Amino acid sequence: MPDDDLTQKLQNLMQCVGISSFKSLSAAAGVSERQILQLRRGKLKQMRVEVLLKLAKVLQLSLSELAANFSDASSDYQVLNLTVDTRNLTQSINTGIDLVQENTNLKGEYERIVLMLQQQQELLQQEFQESGLEILESLLLFWPTAAQKARENPQLEAVKILPLVEKPLDQLLQAWGVEAIASVGSEIPYNPQLHELLAGVAQPGEIVKVCYIGYRKGEKLLHRAKVNRL
Known part of the structure; x- marks a missing residue:
């Protein structure tokens, strides 16, 4: 398509959105006038997708509509679509990789916390058992002997061995x-x-x-x- 035709087409699109000059279009889209000149010459293959997206947004067109208007051959449009699809695919792959990595990190952190809680539980249980055994030490050491003597001598007054039970029990209850x-x-x-x-x-x-x-x-x-x- 001749350059004059593309230039006129661009001016018509600019008029629809209230833009009067290529300089104003350059400022509104945040692209250079040289890049706009490439669009007027139908050189879409030489333009970056980011530039085309900015121009399409200002002209209130979709990217495919912009390509259809300024491409002088169907191959240009296909190349543009392929570029966009490849870019989107790359972004999707990168996003997927980030999500997998984040999930892996979360799983590792969860497993670390579970292991830490298990270790703390085992430590607390061990400390609890040790403190209880320490309080009941006298009962554990002397009660079996006292019980055996009571069985051997039925006349032995049971009241004499009660302190062996009462004292450690009182200490345990007090500690708890x-x-x-x-x-x-x-x-x-x-x-x-x-x-x-x-x-x-x-x-x-x-x-x-x-x-x-x-x-x-x-x-x-x-x-x-x-x-x-x-």
């Missing part, structure tokens, strides 16, 4: 912050929040007797004390 609710045999005002009646009915404040001890940890109730009416 567990508090006993009253003591066995004590007579206390009935509190349905802390006490459980073994039989019958009692009113709050009525004196009851503790049969089985209860426990709480801070504000949390672990076990109600089991009580009976007097």
